Amino acid sequence: MLPKKTIALSLLALTATPASALVVMISDLSPAGAPIEDFFNNNFSNVTEIRHGDFANFANSQDALNGTGAFAGSGPADIFVIGRSLSSGGYDAGDADGYNGITIPFINMTSYTARQAGNRLGWHNGSAGNTGSRDGEETTLTAAGAGLLGLPEGTYDLWTNDPNFNGVGTSTEVGTGDILATIGGNILAAHWDIGDAPANVASAGVATFPGVRLLVNIDNDPNAGNNGANDFTGLTPTGLAAYVGVIGATTPLAPVPEPSTGLLGLLGAGLMFRRRR
Secondary structure (H helix, E strand, O other), rough: OOOOOHHHHHHHHHOOOOOOOEEEEEEOOOOOOHHHHHHHHHEEEEEEEEEEEEEOOOHHHHHHOOHHHHHHOOOOOEEEOOOOOOOOHHHHHOOOOHHHHHOOOEEEOOHHHOOOOOOOOOHHHHHHHOOOOOOOOOOEOOHHHHHHHHOOOOEOOOEOOOOOEEEEEEEOOOOOOOEEEEEOOOEEEEEEEOOOOOOOOOOOOOOOOOOOOOEEEEOOOOHHHHHHOOOOHHHHHHHHHHHHHHHHHHHOOOOOOOHHHHHHHHHHHHHHHHHHH
């Protein structure tokens, strides 16, 4: 039986520190209401606003980032996201390298922009490619990725069977960051903490990152080419849980459900027991 004082204190702990309300800024060419918006709205409990548009030009995106001008009212963005539906040429040196200097967490969903080749953001060396089969247990989690993705180190089926994954990073060099998961030896996911260095400093324009950086590659629609829609439907249930889990582990975004339904059930049962007595 849970003591009444313990129950009260547990409920207080759950309600006294609610998840903060977050503004997520998504740079992506997909239309309003696209699957990338659904991904963040449906899987994280503390998203209160999504600013979604073509923010490839850093100089022209200051209002969206700072919550000024047309975006005044709810403050600056808390999380910055580069989606999968885009033209990577908008993220070359001199266009979006300013984003490497922002202090808020930065989630990148394609190695086409994270790569060094072509002077993109320079998070990892090499390029990005349509390589690595999605069939079977196609994904290998590293020791670094095991804790953040919520699965033991090993191989998993994170993506439904389909043509090769379009957009993995064709390199093993991530500076002082960590590769979290690979497909066919290529980068599926990687993470840089505050103070970590990108693989290509000259391309990135910063020696170290002032904020968390997370690369979680999303495949595109197999029928749509490089600039196709974000293919979130291609994730298996295990894959979706892993992607949501690693974002929750490395950013302030709070995965649904929150708080734990199991803990609430335990507390509820304890309260009912007290009432019967």
